[in-house]
Amino acid sequence: MKSIITLLIIVQSICSSITLLGQDNKIDSLLNAYKKAKHDTTRCKIYLEIGDLFEYDNPDTAIYFYNKSLQLAVSKKLKKDEATSINSIGNVYIHHGIPDKALEYYLKSLIICKALGFKKELSNCYGNIGNAHYLQGNYPKAIEYYLKSLKIKEELGDKKGISSSYGNIGSVYGCQRNFDKAIEYFLKSLKIDQEIGNKKRNGYQLQ
Numbered sequence: 626m627k628s629i630i631t632l633l634i635i636v637q638s639i640c641s642s643i644t645l646l647g648q649d650n651k652i653d654s655l656l657n658a659y660k661k662a663k664h665d666t667t668r669c670k671i672y673l674e675i676g677d678l679f680e681y682d683n684p685d686t687a688i689y690f691y692n693k694s695l696q697l698a699v700s701k702k703l704k705k706d707e708a709t710s711i712n713s714i715g716n717v718y719i720h721h722g723i724p725d726k727a728l729e730y731y732l733k734s735l736i737i738c739k740a741l742g743f744k745k746e747l748s749n750c751y752g753n754i755g756n757a758h759y760l761q762g763n764y765p766k767a768i769e770y771y772l773k774s775l776k777i778k779e780e781l782g783d784k785k786g787i788s789s790s791y792g793n794i795g796s797v798y799g800c801q802r803n804f805d806k807a808i809e810y811f812l813k814s815l816k817i818d819q820e821i822g823n824k825k826r827n828g829y830q831l832q
């Protein structure tokens with residue numbers, strides 16, 4: 626038994642090392658791409674991609690790179706990149722269970738997207754604000770913002786996004802123990818997923 630446990634620990638260590646090595650290689654590749662980048666928008670995107678690699682396991686490093694993207698976007702007046710960078714910082718806080726802080730960033734991003742008519746980004750902002758309210762237990766506000774996000778996704782014909790919004794709304798109704806409404810929205814989400822061939826999402830698997 627002892628030898629099996631030891632072997633499992635060794636295997637786990639090797640797997641972790643391989644994962645870290647793969648991540649290091651990806652970071653090196655992105656940093657090289659940054660040096661060769663000719664456009665500031667590309668540089669912002671690279672900073673965001675590096676931040677994404679750390680978002681779950683090393684939030685401070687993720688925020689560092691998201692802030693690098695934000696600083697570059699602000700200095701070069703790249704408003705869409707600015708909004709995306711701010712939103713990304715909010716995502717770090719939401720994923721680490723700090724919805725109040727996440728909401729602060731999502732609302733900043735929302736102001737930019739609303740003012741400049743970035744519809745896709747605006748829809749994402751509304752959805753993220755809904756997520757923050759959901760984690761705070763403010764279910765009426767969560768539904769309000771999920772519906773705002775849904776409306777734009779319908780205008781854009783974003784089927785995958787529509788399905789996601791339906792699923793989010795269904796989850797809120799489930800938390801409110803309004804199971805009839807929850808099932809109604811989950812079935813709407815399921816129907817779209819079947820139409821577009823999205824076999825795995827939100828914990829269920831289509832047959």
